[in-house]
Amino acid sequence: MSQPTEQSPERPSGRAVPTSADVARLAGVSRATVSYVLNNTSAVRISEPTRQRVREAAEELGYVPHAAARSLRAGHSRMVLLPTPHVPVGPLYSQFFNDFQWALRRLDYTVVQYGSVGLQAEEAARAWAELRPVAVVSLGEVELTGQGVEILKRSGARAVITLGTQRVEGTHAFVMDQGRVGEVATEHLLETGRRRIGVIVPEEPGLAMFSGPRLDGARRAAEAAGATVVPLPLRYEEESADALAARWRELGLDGVFAYNDEYAMLLMRSLQDAGISVPEETAVIGADDLLLGRLLRPRLSTVRIDMVVGRELAELVDRAVREPDAPPVSRDLLDSRVVRRESS
Missing domain, CATH: 3.40.50.2300 (Response regulator)
Structure with a gap:
């Protein structure tokens, strides 16, 4: 039995994992075209029938792009890390984060939630940095410090965004009063x-x-x-x-x-x-x-x-990833006003 190669590794079942070359052969196109189509590259014009052939070939073979290879080509990942809330945040915040995650997906980011219960400050930053996210959006449950932000940025995070009760140096800060x-x-x-x-x-x-x-x-x-x-x-x-x-x-x-x-x-x-x-x-x-x-x-x-609209926050993440040297954005949130009804 031949040994699996890097180009065609074997699944535990013994079946070879499909590669972009397999998709290219089945669709009758080049590997570059497969890459352009499956990575949603807009810089190259590809006809819709060709795009459809590539997608159908990939679906037939069960092929998905390799995230690590994609990150190497782009120079950074497309992963946005969201530390999982470990408090009962309620329907208002749940709806906001659902909208935020959908907006990120439409911008072609991969959203990863990370269980951070028990982690403190720099410990949490190091744990998040191990995954090499391109951006981190923290609810403020972990008290990020300037040193923690620096750890994340040295690991490749182009944007660190906090939603909390105070501003954190080096982050795009949304302060909830x-x-x-x-x-x-x-x-x-x-x-x-x-x-x-x-x-x-x-x-x-x-x-x-x-x-x-x-x-x-x-x-x-x-x-x-x-x-x-x-x-x-x-x-x-x-x-x-x-x-x-x-x-x-x-x-x-x-x-x-x-x-x-x-x-x-x-x-x-x-x-x-x-x-x-x-x-x-x-x-x-x-x-x-x-x-x-x-x-x-x-x-x-x-x-x-x-609160800030999920789509608006997703667009900030995208701008910060594309322009990592731009000055941090800081905004106050939670404009609060009473709606009086019969209970008072």
């Missing part, structure tokens, strides 16, 4: 005459990066008005919400900012079950403006948050 979310929610409750306001602080791991600044923002607004804010730890469980509702009148609260719409809906149901009327006894406001909140009775007041 979480404090403003709590501030506008509390200002709204104060405007409705509430003076002793509860603020839900989720007990789920990893949410402190959001809930801490939102609590601080609520405190700023209350302090300016001479009102009181009471932090309320809560697990995203019916039992936890019921236990909190059972001592609600003891706490003497007349309003609550419930962190987001999901926690608001959980708490509001428990309050109603405990005989506490909303909004007469307690006004309730969430955040994220989820559709489900509008279907409740009373309809849920909320803070609508305007």
